[in-house]
Amino acid sequence: MNLSTRSKPTEDASGQGNSRDDALSLAVQALHTPDFFPAMIGLLRRAAPFTGAFVTTLHPNRAPTHVHDNVRAERRRVVIDDYLESAYLLDPIHDVFLSGATDCAVRLRDVAPDHFRRSTYYKLYYGNIDLRDEMALLIRMPGGSALFYSLGRIGREPRFTARDLAAFRRQLPLIGSLSRKHFENRPDEPPYGLGQSxxxxxxxxxxxxxxxxxxxxxxxxxxxxxxxxxxxxxxxxxxxxxxxxxxxxxxxxxxxxxxxxxxxxxxxxx
Missing domain, CATH: 1.10.10.10 (Winged helix-like DNA-binding domain superfamily/Winged helix DNA-binding domain)
Structure with a gap:
């Protein structure tokens, strides 16, 4: 790559440099600060573009814990609160976590049941949030929990391709290391919402x-x-x-x- 190209990165919608090296540097600098997850979303966009981001901690025996999202205030009830209160119970990605899979990247359509898009649950929850496709990263965390990065494409945006999936999978070791480092020596957050599986x-x-x-x-x-x-x-x-x-x-x-x-x-x- 030409050095002059690397020395002057372009910017994404957040105004941050969008070369992979710049995005990684921002994420490392943001460790243990409130800026960490916005920086991580910028880093993940280097693998493949997406619009929505919703990060939770999944627990084996209680409801997910909210960590970060970029959802507009007027959409929070439908996208965030409904999921944390009850919709997670029927989420195929949550089932992947309960099966014991972590440090993995999967697309919603690859793990959903055969009639998932016809289900009332899909129409009421996913239909309301206008989700076109979802990429899920599950990162192993202490105590049997997992950090769940839900990355969404909405409306008429294209679905995630096999190439996109491969790109996210290549990033898993880095994303996992940074995520675990960020939570080092931090007490577990209190449960949010209902406490049942x-x-x-x-x-x-x-x-x-x-x-x-x-x-x-x-x-x-x-x-x-x-x-x-x-x-x-x-x-x-x-x-x-x-x-x-x-x-x-x-x-x-x-x-x-x-x-x-x-x-x-x-x-x-x-």
Missing amino acids: ITQALEQFGTDVLTAREREIAGLILKGHSSASIGALTGTTTGTVKIHRKNLYRKLGIGSQSELLSRFLQSVMR
Whole structure:
């Protein structure tokens, strides 16, 4: 690369130099300061462009902790508060974390259930935030938690490509080292929102009327699995799954997936 090109970096929307070396230098300088995560977002944009950024700490047995976001004030209720209060329970990325995967980069569409985009949850949450695509970075942290960088493209922006994914994966060792360094010798932050896992929430949902199998199938429906996918996961036929769905709807006095989601969220918020 020509040295004259490197000596005069261009600027991104935040006014910060946008060469990788400049972005890395800013992130290192910002360690242990409030400027760290804005600097990290600038560094991550060197791998591939994105618009939205929402950073949380995921915990095995309680709700995520808010860390940083660049969401406009008028959008916070829909994008931030709804996620931290209950939407995280049905997030495929949260499931990836619960499976034990950390220090990884994944695209939402690569880990979501087969009918996720048709699910009421997707339409109500992701539809409201106008998310086009999401890249997730999960960074291992002490105590079994993980730092979750949610990077979003919205509206008509293009989806993340395989090349984008590879670029973020190359950055993981650096992002992980910087993130862990930033939190060194800092006490864990208090939990934000509800203190339960999806397993606990579903175990308690409809216990007075639903069988254990019906609660399991209700959870898979809410996450966006098709009847065929649920059958494969539970070792039953598609026809049996449909019967269970019909029975649980009847027992709950509902007639649609949107009513099922509403009933589930009501039980979570009690």
